[in-house]
Amino acid sequence: MDGSTPQKPQKPKGSEDLWLSAAYEVLTESGVEAVKVMPLAKRLGLTRTGFYWHFKDRDALLEAMIQRWEDRNTGNLVARCEAYAETICEAMFNLFDCWLDNDLFDARLDLAIRNWARNDKALATRLDRADATRRAAIIAMYERFGFSGDQAEVRAGTVIYTQIGYISMQVSEGRDERIARMPAYIEVYTGKAPTDGEIARFLARHNM
Structure with missing residues (x-):
């Protein structure tokens, strides 16, 4: 025994991602x-x-959350619009991946950011x-498949406003139900019915 006072174990600082997730x-x-x-x-x-090991202050934490939202929601949406597709229907299905995969597009976070921005x-x-970046990406997707500028702009607006409506109204809809309606949405947004093959490939990648 050396007579020294035992030190209390320090609480862990946690990781940056842990603080961000909380x-x-x-x-x-x-x-x-x-x-x-x-x-x-x-x-x-x-x-x-422990917080200050990872962030200078609360503002730095908030900025990190905003950056996460920009990278995930806007970045992934643009990437899905630019993904390879042979038809506009296939391209739209690529975009629809965002509405089904929370890792691609986080609707809860999008709603929270919109409320915060008020x-x-x-x-x-x-x-x-x-929103302008997302809209431009969807317009470019339409134009890639021969839609005129005016058509692309109006159809892109329809896609965006519908999705914002889903998010803002917090529509309660089962995943299977939503997926089942997506071919009809494709036809509404593009004026073209997706082929059986396009639908099958979309369903397969979402384990349907």
Whole structure:
């Protein structure tokens, strides 16, 4: 025995992703005003000091969440619009992957960002830019398959406004039910009926 006082084990600092995931849950459940460092620490069973190992301050955490939203939702949507397709129907099915795969497009996060932007002018500007980027990608997808500029713009608007409506109204719809309706949506958005082969390939990649 050396007579020294035993030190209490330090609580772990957690990882950056752990703090971000906790902030995401609070943001999507209760809004941005509820995202605060001390409550997050208590939620995780970590120390407030641990937070500052990963983020300079609360604003840095919020910026990281916005960046995650831009990369995931806008970045992946653009990538799906640019993915290889032989027909406009196949291209639209590529885009529809976003509405079925939360790793590609997080509807809960999109709604939380839109609600947050109502009271944050800087974020509202970034949201407008993201929506413009998404719209441009969908317009380009239509034009790639021979639609005129006017047709592409109107049809792209229809796609975007419908999806924002789904998100904002928090439509409750079973996954199987939604997938079953997607060929009809393809026809509405493109004026063309998808082939049996196109539908089969889409269903197969979603394990249907």
